[in-house]
Amino acid sequence: MTQACNTRYNILRVAVPIRLHCLFDYFAPENSFHTDFKPGMRVLVPFGRGQKVAFLIECVSHSNIDSHKLKPIIAILDAQPLLSAHDVRLLQWVSRYYHHPLGDVYTTALPALLRQGKVAALPVEECYALTALGMATDSEQLKRAPKQKALLEKFQKHACYLSAAALSNGDEKWRSALKPLLEKSLLEVAIPSIEALPADALMRNEALISNPQQHAAIDKVCDSLGQFGVFLLEGVTGSGKTEVYLQIIHTVLQQQQQVLVLVPEITLTPQLEARFRQRFSVDIAVTHSKLTDKQRNIAWLKMQQGMCSIMLGTRSALFTPLKNPGLIILDEEHDASFKQQEGCRFSARDVAVVRGKMLGIPVLLGSATPSLESFHNVNQGRYQLLHLPLRAGNATPPTFQLLDIRNKKMQEGLSAMLIAEIKDTLAKNEQVLLFLNRRGFAPTLICHGCGWVMRCSQCDANMVIHAHERRLRCHHCAYEHQLLESCPACITGQLMPLGLGTERVENVLTSLFADKVIVRLDRDSTKHKGSLERYLAQINDGHADIILGTQMLAKGHHFSQVTLVVMLDVDSGLFSIDFHAAERLAQLIVQVSGRAGREQKPGKVILQTRQPEHPLLLTLIKRGYKAFATIALSERQEALLPPFSYHILLRVQANNEDLAKQFLHTVLNLAHNSQHSTCELHTDILGPVPAPMARRAGLYRYQLLFQNQKRQVLHQFIDRLLPEIYKINRSFSVSWSLDVDPVDL
Numbered sequence: 121m122t123q124a125c126n127t128r129y130n131i132l133r134v135a136v137p138i139r140l141h142c143l144f145d146y147f148a149p150e151n152s153f154h155t156d157f158k159p160g161m162r163v164l165v166p167f168g169r170g171q172k173v174a175f176l177i178e179c180v181s182h183s184n185i186d187s188h189k190l191k192p193i194i195a196i197l198d199a200q201p202l203l204s205a206h207d208v209r210l211l212q213w214v215s216r217y218y219h220h221p222l223g224d225v226y227t228t229a230l231p232a233l234l235r236q237g238k239v240a241a242l243p244v245e246e247c248y249a250l251t252a253l254g255m256a257t258d259s260e261q262l263k264r265a266p267k268q269k270a271l272l273e274k275f276q277k278h279a280c281y282l283s284a285a286a287l288s289n290g291d292e293k294w295r296s297a298l299k300p301l302l303e304k305s306l307l308e309v310a311i312p313s314i315e316a317l318p319a320d321a322l323m324r325n326e327a328l329i330s331n332p333q334q335h336a337a338i339d340k341v342c343d344s345l346g347q348f349g350v351f352l353l354e355g356v357t358g359s360g361k362t363e364v365y366l367q368i369i370h371t372v373l374q375q376q377q378q379v380l381v382l383v384p385e386i387t388l389t390p391q392l393e394a395r396f397r398q399r400f401s402v403d404i405a406v407t408h409s410k411l412t413d414k415q416r417n418i419a420w421l422k423m424q425q426g427m428c429s430i431m432l433g434t435r436s437a438l439f440t441p442l443k444n445p446g447l448i449i450l451d452e453e454h455d456a457s458f459k460q461q462e463g464c465r466f467s468a469r470d471v472a473v474v475r476g477k478m479l480g481i482p483v484l485l486g487s488a489t490p491s492l493e494s495f496h497n498v499n500q501g502r503y504q505l506l507h508l509p510l511r512a513g514n515a516t517p518p519t520f521q522l523l524d525i526r527n528k529k530m531q532e533g534l535s536a537m538l539i540a541e542i543k544d545t546l547a548k549n550e551q552v553l554l555f556l557n558r559r560g561f562a563p564t565l566i567c568h569g570c571g572w573v574m575r576c577s578q579c580d581a582n583m584v585i586h587a588h589e590r591r592l593r594c595h596h597c598a599y600e601h602q603l604l605e606s607c608p609a610c611i612t613g614q615l616m617p618l619g620l621g622t623e624r625v626e627n628v629l630t631s632l633f634a635d636k637v638i639v640r641l642d643r644d645s646t647k648h649k650g651s652l653e654r655y656l657a658q659i660n661d662g663h664a665d666i667i668l669g670t671q672m673l674a675k676g677h678h679f680s681q682v683t684l685v686v687m688l689d690v691d692s693g694l695f696s697i698d699f700h701a702a703e704r705l706a707q708l709i710v711q712v713s714g715r716a717g718r719e720q721k722p723g724k725v726i727l728q729t730r731q732p733e734h735p736l737l738l739t740l741i742k743r744g745y746k747a748f749a750t751i752a753l754s755e756r757q758e759a760l761l762p763p764f765s766y767h768i769l770l771r772v773q774a775n776n777e778d779l780a781k782q783f784l785h786t787v788l789n790l791a792h793n794s795q796h797s798t799c800e801l802h803t804d805i806l807g808p809v810p811a812p813m814a815r816r817a818g819l820y821r822y823q824l825l826f827q828n829q830k831r832q833v834l835h836q837f838i839d840r841l842l843p844e845i846y847k848i849n850r851s852f853s854v855s856w857s858l859d860v861d862p863v864d865l
């Protein structure tokens with residue numbers, strides 16, 4: 121299959137980035153050699169009335185298309201494949217498993233500039249390195265040329281190459297010393313490469329002394345380098361998981377191999393990148409959605425060409441090619457952002473494991489609150505559990521209190537008991553963190569006279585009040601409206617805010633604690649570039665007393681001075697119809713709580729609730745996350761829910777409700793028929809039902825759920841059904857998508 125093209129194999133089979141499940145055949149240009157074509161290269165092809173950048177999958181000798189209909193490609197864009205045979209195989213696996221067109225999977229895997237057909241070349245970086253002579257030369261010999269002496273010593277101290285950018289730092293004076301050192305053959309022009317990194321010059325700062333549990337975890341993974349294995353590092357918040365990653369990475373770097381580190385939302389945790397940069401002196405490629413296309417392209421190519429050892433990135437970095445792969449790490453493996461929710465809906469966690477297996481390298485998953493799937497995989501013997509039960513250093517775990525607010529007088533969401541606790545903490549000059557997962561002033565505008573509620577005209581959702589800006593906003597589409605003065609229904613009734621948002625809580629805190637500094641962290645308060653970093657620095661410098669925010673606060677932050685953590689409203693998460701919700705809520709509670717007492721002073725967590733007897737809350741605070749997970753898993757087993765069965769969700773949206781429903785009913789009929797014709801294990805089909813938000817941005821949304829206890833049987837079922845779905849959609853023209861292993865229903 122991976123055969124290069126020769127005279128017999130002169131048909132190029134390519135994946136075109138469109139949403140169709142088929143490959144396209146083209147002729148190789150007449151004067152081309154068979155060695156010109158290798159899978160993983162990009163080619164430019166005529167397509168429709170235009171042309172497209174496509175991806176070479178294989179060279180074949182025969183096409184099912186009439187040869188007079190076949191066209192030649194326009195150009196070959198790469199001299200060498202962009203992707204290795206392993207990576208080509210990985211993308212094919214992704215396409216098959218997620219039932220997603222291969223061309224579109226390539227689109228997910230490649231940075232934008234390469235998708236557009238730009239040359240895969242890095243801007244040449246001016247770099248210099250010591251020669252053997254330079255290494256052996258005593259710099260004292262240059263004492264009469266102090267600038268040359270200083271420059272030579274700089275290289276000797278680093279013992280590896282330095283880029284012009286690193287040498288300049290805004291000052292070009294070093295250049296006058298460069299020329300004589302080059303002439304004396306003490307320095308030479310260098311090309312950065314991880315293979316040129318001397319093993320004793322990788323670190324900028326020494327590692328911490330690992331505690332016995334960390335040590336055991338590090339040893340286990342390091343022993344398994346060079347072979348496939350999945351490790352689940354379950355470490356309570358603040359147990360030093362990051363330190364474990366750093367020490368393992370150091371070993372991988374010493375072997376001149378590369379590490380891919382995936383994190384949920386790197387822009388929310390700039391501290392993590394800083395910790396990597398403080399530890400290692402090697403180049404670190406960072407990639408996420410806030411960077412420019414050019415920056416992401418450079419990061420990708422540096423890893424592909426083996427010029428960089430570490431990549432730190434979000435979900436989409438998963439497919440970055442590695443010249444010399446050593447290890448894949450997924451931090452906060454439970455985080456929902458590892459699941460892509462549009463286009464190819466892959467799970468970065470699951471694909472990382474498949475990639476590790478194909479590459480023959482270990483995969484390390486870390487979390488304080490591992491997903492039920494990963495615990496299940498440990499129970500099945502597929503993953504090895506590494507446990508960090510204690511907080512690192514001197515920190516102790518926080519204590520929990522369920523604060524029963526039934527029948528209590530509340531001041532904008534704060535009970536009197538809570539206000540007293542906050543006061544006590546502030547009096548000790550310690551920081552308080554308040555969590556509320558709703559931004560804006562209030563989630564609803566209601567008329568006190570007639571009960572009218574301001575709804576979004578495009579969605580099944582209420583408009584959220586943003587009081588500072590005097591706007592009403594839908595959080596599910598772009599619809600906005602100025603704040604209303606009078607009720608459009610009864611004219612005379614008084615309009616009131618209903619419910620709590622972070623802005624509203626900020627107001628009451630400002631009036632209660634007038635002399636204290638309050639920092640609000642949510643998508644609104646941090647929308648300007650650099651503002652999140654400023655707030656985080658302010659918190660860490662101790663120039664904030666109360667931190668108030670949304671789930672941004674739940675992400676791996678290390679706030680050293682927070683001792684009291686409050687969740688203002690845990691109840692709203694307890695009654696979801698989605699079976700994933702309990703797991704999500706438990707993870708959120710534990711993660712938010714994990715911000716309390718991370719250094720010397722002990723931490724306390726208060727959960728305000730009207731459900732103080734709720735089993736989920738009681739299990740969680742009395743017996744911990746693991747106990748919760750064990751119970752939740754046995755409930756899933758009893759109900760035959762994932763991970764004890766498998767789900768594939770067919771979602772559809774259309775601007776006509778009947779059309780969306782009819783489409784799914786037609787699919788359902790077809791599915792029933794195809795079921796009768798075989799004797800395999802029965803696939804349950806549930807629905808069609810409206811999606812939890814049945815109308816969004818003007819579109820009606822319905823879904824159909826397929827469930828089977830055997831993964832393979834389910835996938836084969838969908839494979840058979842898929843061509844039929846394409847066929848019927850020719851007469852419906854709705855927008856549909858398949859979600860394999862959905863994380864929300």
Ligand code: ADP
Pocket residue numbers: 328329330331334355356357358359360361362363364512513678
């Ligand atoms: P996690 O990633 O598990 O939340 P971190 O790696 O952020 O934990 O560690 C929490 C804190 O403990 C950090 O301040 C870190 O520097 C410190 N720490 C980690 N390991 C050690 C150790 N072995 N000795 C002393 N302090 C440590």
Ligand code: ZN
Pocket residue numbers: 576577578579581594595596597598599817
């Ligand atoms: Zn809307």
Ligand code: ZN
Pocket residue numbers: 567568569570571572607608609610611612613614
């Ligand atoms: Zn009214």
